[in-house]
Amino acid sequence: MIKTISTPREKKVTGCGECRSTCQSACKTSCTVGNQSCERITREENPEKINRK
Amino acid sequence: MVHIFNFENYNYIYDSGSGSLHECDKDTADYLKAKYECGAMPALSAEKIAEIEADISALKDKGLLFADEVKTAPMKPKDAKALCLHICHDCNLRCRYCFADEGAYHSEREFMSLETAKTAIDFLLKNSGNRKVLEVDFFGGEPLMCLDTVKKTVAYAKAEAAKLGKKFLFTTTTNALLLDDDAIEFFNTEMENVVLSLDGRKEVHDAIRKTRNGKGSFDLVIENIKKFVRSRGDKHYYVRGTFTSKNLDFSKDVIFLADNGFDSISMEPVVTDIADLQISDEHLGTVCTEYETLCNQYLERHKAGKGFNFFHFNIDLEGGTCLQKRVSACGAGNEYFSVVPNGDLYPCHQFAGDKNFLMGNVKDGIIRGDIREKFASNSLFTREECDGCFAKFICSGGCSANNYNFMGDMNKPYPVTCAMMKKRIECGMHALARKKDGKN
Numbered sequence: 001m002i003k004t005i006s007t008p009r010e011k012k013v014t015g016c017g018e019c020r021s022t023c024q025s026a027c028k029t030s031c032t033v034g035n036q037s038c039e040r041i042t043r044e045e046n047p048e049k050i051n052r053k
Numbered sequence: 054m055v056h057i058f059n060f061e062n063y064n065y066i067y068d069s070g071s072g073s074l075h076e077c078d079k080d081t082a083d084y085l086k087a088k089y090e091c092g093a094m095p096a097l098s099a100e101k102i103a104e105i106e107a108d109i110s111a112l113k114d115k116g117l118l119f120a121d122e123v124k125t126a127p128m129k130p131k132d133a134k135a136l137c138l139h140i141c142h143d144c145n146l147r148c149r150y151c152f153a154d155e156g157a158y159h160s161e162r163e164f165m166s167l168e169t170a171k172t173a174i175d176f177l178l179k180n181s182g183n184r185k186v187l188e189v190d191f192f193g194g195e196p197l198m199c200l201d202t203v204k205k206t207v208a209y210a211k212a213e214a215a216k217l218g219k220k221f222l223f224t225t226t227t228n229a230l231l232l233d234d235d236a237i238e239f240f241n242t243e244m245e246n247v248v249l250s251l252d253g254r255k256e257v258h259d260a261i262r263k264t265r266n267g268k269g270s271f272d273l274v275i276e277n278i279k280k281f282v283r284s285r286g287d288k289h290y291y292v293r294g295t296f297t298s299k300n301l302d303f304s305k306d307v308i309f310l311a312d313n314g315f316d317s318i319s320m321e322p323v324v325t326d327i328a329d330l331q332i333s334d335e336h337l338g339t340v341c342t343e344y345e346t347l348c349n350q351y352l353e354r355h356k357a358g359k360g361f362n363f364f365h366f367n368i369d370l371e372g373g374t375c376l377q378k379r380v381s382a383c384g385a386g387n388e389y390f391s392v393v394p395n396g397d398l399y400p401c402h403q404f405a406g407d408k409n410f411l412m413g414n415v416k417d418g419i420i421r422g423d424i425r426e427k428f429a430s431n432s433l434f435t436r437e438e439c440d441g442c443f444a445k446f447i448c449s450g451g452c453s454a455n456n457y458n459f460m461g462d463m464n465k466p467y468p469v470t471c472a473m474m475k476k477r478i479e480c481g482m483h484a485l486a487r488k489k490d491g492k493n
Contacts, residue, residue, distance in 0.1 A: 001077065001081065002112060005074040005076050007370070007371070
């Protein structure tokens with residue numbers, strides 16, 4: 001039996017939810033600088049509108 | 054592609070095309086492995102095989118299994134969004150594994166002037182296009198060695214951003230040695246996130262993170278960090294440790310941190326070529342087993358109501374991330390730059406001081422557009438080794454600097470890092486599943 005645990009709510013070209021989970025690199029601040037920016041910006045810039053472009 | 058894996062007695066199927074995670078019984082896992090990967094086909098009844106095939110077919114129809122993967126190149130944002138501001142290239146600690154040459158970055162120890170810091174802010178604002186929210190990470194060396202400059206830079210950035218209808222989010226990465234009441238109050242008022250370096254158990258921390266006179270720094274920072282975390286409320290912070298080949302039992306360090314009241318923890322594998330500290334092939338088996346041990350303890354704590362946030366087990370498969378991010382990672386060298394004390398620009402802190410990657414300076418802007426173009430073009434699709442990897446849309450192809458430093462090519466993933474990454478992702482998926490149904 002196969003049970004689905006999790007699946008994305010919506011596929012988006014851009015406009016994300018929680019980016020901190022993606023860049024799990026060994027480097028020191030890409031996790032606190034790069035990802036955080038993406039998360040905040042897309043949250044505040046209306047992802048739906050961006051996706052329609 | 055699908056990735057079939059088990060964590061102890063639990064069996065999972067991750068579909069990288071759809072980003073879906075499924076759980077199945079062992080027979081189904083063995084059948085799928087035999088059919089789509091390798092391994093002996095299990096002896097199953099015709100009814101069981103029909104049941105498995107029906108499940109597969111139903112999920113395929115829903116686009117949740119064997120879904121097509123994205124193959125298109127990412128968009129290339131042209132606007133800057135963040136700076137890593139090396140407010141000083143000096144440090145009050147002498148940590149053996151420091152990638153930054155114990156704060157000096159293989160150059161002279163120096164501090165960024167307020168004028169240069171302001172020019173860096175101007176550079177970011179000028180190059181940020183329509184972006185409303187920008188970010189600055191105060192980095193070093195040790196930023197608390199020049200707190201006054203940090204304070205004045207924050208005040209300047211806020212004022213200039215307000216004129217343009219923009220907003221800054223600030224982060225500081227600190228060793229906490231100078232984290233006094235004044236700094237704590239400032240951080241809690243102005244910093245969106247604070248990253249505090251602490252490696253875990255005293256003996257582990259002290260073996261590497263020493264003061265300039267060669268003594269361990271644990272006793273000098275632990276109470277500062279505790280005091281800060283108690284005062285932090287619900288604002289973001291990470292207590293961030295580094296593990297080396299000297300403490301491959303690093304789950305004990307994570308649990309030590311949790312036992313000390315820290316509920317937001319990260320523990321990174323060291324990035325170094327120092328022979329007796331680096332993580333290499335020979336350590337991978339132990340490291341992967343240790344991640345499993347940590348995952349079990351993480352879930353036990355969660356079940357007991359004493360859960361903590363461990364950065365690398367945070368897998369958000371439902372909210373997901375945007376395609377651009379999934380294929381292009383951190384944005385270093387294109388959306389995000391490091392500024393060293395004299396104002397020179399580099400793709401990120403890991404490249405700081407390497408003249409081959411000097412992109413320009415905050416006064417004159419980006420002079421080496423070719424370097425920016427190169428970084429903007431880096432993606433999953435320029436990393437051939439990533440093509441057959443289940444983890445690619447989660448790790449985003451890894452860290453360019455890490456690839457460059459170990460493999461000599463930003464587009465060649467370092468296999469040791471990949472192996473640890475994949476194990477952490479499997480642990481994260483297991484944790485997600487068990488937390489979700491409460492069966493841990």
